[in-house]
Amino acid sequence: MSVEPFNRLVKLAARAFYDDITMKGDNQPKTGRSDNRGMAVVILDALTRRQWVREEDLAKDLKLHSKQLRRTLRFFEEEKLVTRDHRRETAKGAKIFSAAVAATSDGQQTGKEGEEKQKMHTHSYCCLDYAQIYDVVRYRLHRMKKKLKDELEDRNTVQEYICPDCGRRYNAFDAMRLVSPNDEYFHCENCNAELVAESDKLAAEEMGDGDDNARRRKREKLRDMLQKMEVQLKPLMDQLARVKDLPVPEFGSLQAWEARANAAGRAANGDSGANDSSKSSQGQGYGGTPMPFLGETRVEVALSGVEVKEEDSKPDAASTSMKVLPPWMIKQGMNLTKEQRGEVKQEPKVDHNSTPSGLSDDKKSKVNDKEDEKDIQDAYIQAYYAAFIKRQQEQEAEKKKQQELENASNAPNDISSDRKVGMKSKRQEDERDDDVEWEEAPTTGTSETHKLNDLNVQADASGDDEDDIDWEEG
């Protein structure tokens, strides 16, 4: 169960319906300063990041006057978005709640301990009621749409009737009196003519005196409004649809939540004193959407953060910069940057190597002994790979020639896979102790490359590298 889609729903609803709501006192004049539009949205947003929260704490976090906050929350309670709970409690009771908050989120403990020892205070708590919000928003949209549609379709208007002869108007309330005993129609009291319904007449004539124009304008306006509503509230409706089949996050009543959160906190901490609120002091505030009873991972931030930071940043940097490919992975025709080929990195190293050796500074060489060794190794490897690649190229060229020859003579089905074969064989050679192999190769015959390639081609035909070796040894 994820609270995120529901939070998004709350945020969308807040912006759709409560964006321009002002909360003002009964006797407060409406001035520029007291204009607090948008506050409702801020408060709802803040509530999406919390579960149960003491209203004083929330006010402090939002830097709002608690009276102002309470007024808004009362409004939200009436709007059925928020559940509230009030209870008289001593400082100890407040501490239990603080411990619960601490258990859920390493939350800041705002209340000071020690003071107000035995005094009873009424504290108010509030929490979003997601299940109800879902219903309320849906109902609200439904009512909006229905009202507009009803008006558009004249659903709730009282039908009017008009006498075509004398123009006298009647409405449906007169209907009882108008029914004639002779037939089933309404008749004019005045001239006994048959009455016609007003809308029928409108449809028939479509003349358009002032009254009709006004009606048409109103109709257009309604249709426009309905359309606008569809467009502007689409994100909200989409979110409703998305949330439809998701389980609703349920925090339960304040007491139940508190007990649960404390239990979860105790389990997570492994300590017995769940009411010990000292733990919370190291927290940095409310983090994300705490869901303690869902087994959220607790993140402990060490305050000697330098080391952690370095450790963190290193692999990060390594992963972001391009990796240097090992030389054996680099093939001809690969589109690589210099960094990837490792050329840039190796260049300065060689320089660094050459200067001290040129100076033959004992001290320096001693200090850099190990490093020098490594540099030499690097240089050797580089040289080796350079030679190796050259060899590869030579071989490739040779093989091509050979294959062309073979191609001309026979076995056209071998060609298709020749490239692969060549590479494979090279790697094989690479894996072997090459010196011996290479030395041996000339002894077997004068046209060493020729033969080797020949063997490889055959090995490919049989499709097995192992065979290749057997052949050679045999």
Place this chain on the structure above:
Amino acid sequence: MFFHIVLERNMQLHPRHFGPNLRDKLVAKLMKDVEGTCSGRHGFVVAITGVDNIGKGLIRDGTGFVTFPVKYQCVVFRPFKGEILEAVVTMVNKMGFFAEAGPVQIFVSNHLIPDDMEFQSGDMPNYTTSDGSVKIQKDSEVRLKIIGTRVDATEIFCIGTIKDDFLGVINDPGAAA
């Protein structure tokens, strides 16, 4: 909507009723006078459920009638705009149909009948859906919503609609027969 309320009325009693059964006579006359009447303010008086208090009688000059102020409890029925009622159809014509919910007359004009119901004239005029599954005719029971009331001093008349969710025929005697 029904209400149980206390009303007061000045009853005039003929001197011939004076005697040991004066109180009974007074209550009987009250019931006869009041039950079934309609006041624009309180709606229809359905039944008197009790007499709270009968005040001191005042002899009228000239006639000898005595006026008693009587306080009584009664059940009244008063329809409201937006209220859902169940009613019996009494008459169907091409302009719509009339129905009764107890003492209340309700007219449902044809533009407040669902668009898929067509008027069928004939011996038994009715409104029927195109597939014939729903039919409104005399004695059909319908659930309707009141969209307007006209309250006169002695009469209440209502306009209703069945063009909304869950409204319409709830029991069709024609189908059962």
